Amino acid sequence: MPYLDEKRRGDRVPLDCAVDVKDGKSLLGGVVQDVSKKGVAVQYASDNGAVECPLEIGETVPLAMAGRSVGEGRVTRKFDGGFAVELDDEIDIKNIID
Numbered sequence: 761m762p763y764l765d766e767k768r769r770g771d772r773v774p775l776d777c778a779v780d781v782k783d784g785k786s787l788l789g790g791v792v793q794d795v796s797k798k799g800v801a802v803q804y805a806s807d808n809g810a811v812e813c814p815l816e817i818g819e820t821v822p823l824a825m826a827g828r829s830v831g832e833g834r835v836t837r838k839f840d841g842g843f844a845v846e847l848d849d850e851i852d853i854k855n856i857i858d
Contacts (some may be wrong), residue, residue, distance in 0.1 A: 771796060772794040772795070772796050772799075772801075773794060773795055773796065773853055774793070774794050775792045775793070775794055775795050776791060776792070777791065777792045777795075777825050777826055778790075778791060778792075778805075778825070778826065779791065779792050779800070779802055779823055779824065779825050780823070780824045780825075781802065781815075781821050781822075781823055782821065782822050789804075789805050790802040790803055790804045790805050790842065791803050791804075791805055792825060793842065795825075795851075795853055796853070797847075797850040797851060797852075797853060798846060798847050798850055798851075799833070799836075799844060799845060799846050799847060800823060800825075800830070800833070800844070800845045800847065801842065801843075801844045802823075802842050802843055802844070802845065803841055803842040804841055804842055815835045815838070815843055816835065817835055817836065817837065817838065818834055818835065819834065819835045820832055820833070820834055821833065821834075821835060821845060823845060823847075830847070830851050831847055831848055831849050831851065832847070832848050833845040833846050833847035833848055834846055834848075
């Protein structure tokens with residue numbers, strides 16, 4: 761049973777895939793931790809450990825995984841070394857993990 765405070769609405773699929781995030785100022789690279797039909801958790805790629813997230817909660821960002829655009833979404837939370845995005849449109853996870 762999910763935790764009562766769990767805000768995720770869909771099943772998560774673990775994924776180790778490069779992701780590009782355009783924040784309006786620069787292109788940020790990272791690695792997808794997990795993905796669902798409506799969300800993506802991104803860990804920044806860093807050789808030095810945790811990286812401060814330059815994105816703001818609520819900021820709209822376009823995402824591309826494996827060189828393919830997956831659409832835009834809003835930053836919903838920040839965590840040590842990464843952030844989560846709620847996508848505007850559902851994505852077909854099978855197209856990303858294949």
